[in-house]
Amino acid sequence: MARLMLEDEADFVVVGTGAGGATAARVLAGAGHSLIMLEEGPLLKTAERPKELIHAMRRAMRDFGTFTTRGMHPFPLLQGRCVGGSTAINSGIIWRTPEDVRRDWIDNYGLEELVEEKGLDRAFDIIEDELGVVETAEEISGNNALRMKMAAQKLGLPGKAMARNAKDCEGRGECLQGCPGEARQSMDVSYIPRAMRDGARLHTLCRAMKVRIENGRAVGVEGLVLDRDTRKPVGKFFVRARRGVIIAASVVWTPVILRRSGLRGLVGERLQLHPGSAVVGRFPEPISMGTGATQAYEIPMRERGFKIESLTLPPEMLATRLPGAGPAWQKLLTDLDHYAQWASIVRMKAHGTVRPAFASHDADVRFTPLDRDLKVMREALATIAKLMFAAGATEVYPGIARIPQVLTDPSQVRLIEELDLTTADIHMMCSHLFGTAVAGRDAATSVVGPDLQAHDVRDLYVMDASVFPTNMGVNPQHTIMALVWRAAERLAERARAAA
Numbered sequence: 001m002a003r004l005m006l007e008d009e010a011d012f013v014v015v016g017t018g019a020g021g022a023t024a025a026r027v028l029a030g031a032g033h034s035l036i037m038l039e040e041g042p043l044l045k046t047a048e049r050p051k052e053l054i055h056a057m058r059r060a061m062r063d064f065g066t067f068t069t070r071g072m073h074p075f076p077l078l079q080g081r082c083v084g085g086s087t088a089i090n091s092g093i094i095w096r097t098p099e100d101v102r103r104d105w106i107d108n109y110g111l112e113e114l115v116e117e118k119g120l121d122r123a124f125d126i127i128e129d130e131l132g133v134v135e136t137a138e139e140i141s142g143n144n145a146l147r148m149k150m151a152a153q154k155l156g157l158p159g160k161a162m163a164r165n166a167k168d169c170e171g172r173g174e175c176l177q178g179c180p181g182e183a184r185q186s187m188d189v190s191y192i193p194r195a196m197r198d199g200a201r202l203h204t205l206c207r208a209m210k211v212r213i214e215n216g217r218a219v220g221v222e223g224l225v226l227d228r229d230t231r232k233p234v235g236k237f238f239v240r241a242r243r244g245v246i247i248a249a250s251v252v253w254t255p256v257i258l259r260r261s262g263l264r265g266l267v268g269e270r271l272q273l274h275p276g277s278a279v280v281g282r283f284p285e286p287i288s289m290g291t292g293a294t295q296a297y298e299i300p301m302r303e304r305g306f307k308i309e310s311l312t313l314p315p316e317m318l319a320t321r322l323p324g325a326g327p328a329w330q331k332l333l334t335d336l337d338h339y340a341q342w343a344s345i346v347r348m349k350a351h352g353t354v355r356p357a358f359a360s361h362d363a364d365v366r367f368t369p370l371d372r373d374l375k376v377m378r379e380a381l382a383t384i385a386k387l388m389f390a391a392g393a394t395e396v397y398p399g400i401a402r403i404p405q406v407l408t409d410p411s412q413v414r415l416i417e418e419l420d421l422t423t424a425d426i427h428m429m430c431s432h433l434f435g436t437a438v439a440g441r442d443a444a445t446s447v448v449g450p451d452l453q454a455h456d457v458r459d460l461y462v463m464d465a466s467v468f469p470t471n472m473g474v475n476p477q478h479t480i481m482a483l484v485w486r487a488a489e490r491l492a493e494r495a496r497a498a499a
């Protein structure tokens with residue numbers, strides 16, 4: 001039996017330091033409550049984060065970026081596992097909640113008090129101000145993005161410069177490795193230090209296993225202390241919460257913790273995703289992908305169910321996207337400076353599930369896209385291929401099995417449009433996850449109420465993307481932060497009134 005290595009106590013205990021957990025900590029500590037943050041990953045100081053992709057991924061990402069769904073055609077679910085969670089590796093793209101999503105959550109899930117327009121806008125305003133949200137300037141966008149802009153204008157598609165929480169971005173294209181100048185205001189450099197200045201304590205390398213529940217009330221969190229190098233358990237911890245436990249371990253790990261704690265019903269159901277894929281184009285002139293913001297330009301096509309984004313890759317990852325083998329592939333490598341890459345993000349309608357894996361600490365995630373979802377993916381990839389040719393690409397690499405690996409003429413885009421695309425044909429990955437502990441007024445169809453408190457357990461809150469009743473068709477971090485901001489503010493007031 002592992003020994004108890006850590007015991008602590010505070011008003012609130014927050015599990016997870018990503019977009020949700022860090023915002024909860026920022027608001028509750030800012031309101032004067034004592035608070036402990038528990039994070040499974042390490043604290044990575046920006047200056048010490050490795051620049052080489054392989055080391056960067058190993059340090060900051062869950063399972064080195066190889067954590068996947070299970071089933072016939074598994075695909076990676078990218079998540080951060082370090083202080084700051086996925087925000088510490090993300091591109092800082094900011095989108096307010098689309099109006100149709102907000103209306104749907106009010107009309108069909110009874111979430112008026114959470115997403116009522118004025119209150120939500122106020123939260124967005126504060127967050128945008130605190131995290132320095134601005135539109136990406138052309139000077140730091142880089143050719144990868146500017147080529148997309150040119151193509152969008154040619155084809156009459158609704159492109160725009162991305163808004164990001166990176167006011168002082170210098171366009172170094174290293175979001176994944178940790179923004180070198182700390183311009184991107186990920187949670188590890190913004191809300192976590194701020195909460196700590198307000199008195200919050202942070203325990204890293206602490207994997208929460210379950211919530212301790214006594215007489216129907218959450219009273220603390222139990223878990224394992226991990227070794228810094230091997231990430232293997234070396235001891236146990238128990239952290240007591242006087243006023244509330246907040247689980248914000250992400251869409252995958254929140255339901256695992258809740259189920260291990262005995263909660264059932266819809267916990268782990270209604271997983272929704274925005275899977276993506278990408279197309280590469282080769283240009284006669286240098287694109288110099290390494291120069292410019294990681295992501296800077298986007299074409300939102302929500303009415304069609306997808307979004308297109310410019311996406312810079314480090315050279316070693318870009319190389320894996322080039323077709324062929326042997327000398328032919330090596331020849332393509334010599335032109336590494338001449339490629340652009342743009343990605344699709346699809347708002348899929350399929351629902352999946354998350355469960356604790358049998359006899360391990362892992363999670364069992366199941367998600368199978370619907371035929372309709374794959375048709376939308378196909379349209380998105382065909383649109384990118386058209387954009388590439390419109391931007392002047394001489395070769396387009398769609399990365400789709402069962403069609404040529406190299407397209408050299410715009411007329412060949414119809415090969416994508418006519419393909420009966422399956423999940424086995426493409427490389428899919430996903431970094432936008434939603435649902436699994438959804439919020440709603442009705443306890444029969446949701447896990448937490450509009451105050452984000454569990455219907456079944458008092459003083460147990462979920463404050464991350466798990467509470468989203470649906471996916472959105474836009475990047476999620478801003479909506480996560482704003483929802484959590486509102487719920488945490490109310491929780492802080494109730495706790496103050498009860499004191």
Ligand SMILES: Cc1cc2nc3c(=O)[nH]c(=O)nc-3n(C[C@H](O)[C@H](O)[C@H](O)COP(=O)(O)OP(=O)(O)OC[C@H]3O[C@@H](n4cnc5c(N)ncnc54)[C@H](O)[C@@H]3O)c2cc1C
Pocket residue numbers: 015016017018019020021038039040041078079080081082083084085086087089090091092093094095206207208209248249250251253254257431432433463464465466475476477478480
């Ligand atoms: C590569 C990448 C790029 C992205 N780009 C953007 C973007 O530009 N804009 C945007 O809006 N969104 C983007 N996203 C998505 C966005 O970052 C996430 O939607 C958001 O961070 C999710 O917030 P969260 O709080 O739900 O989870 P996370 O931010 O993932 O945080 C969860 C935290 O909980 C910790 N944790 C998990 N299990 C445990 C446990 N048992 N005990 C203790 N701690 C635990 C994890 O280590 C992690 O730190 C991107 C994501 C990725 C991976």
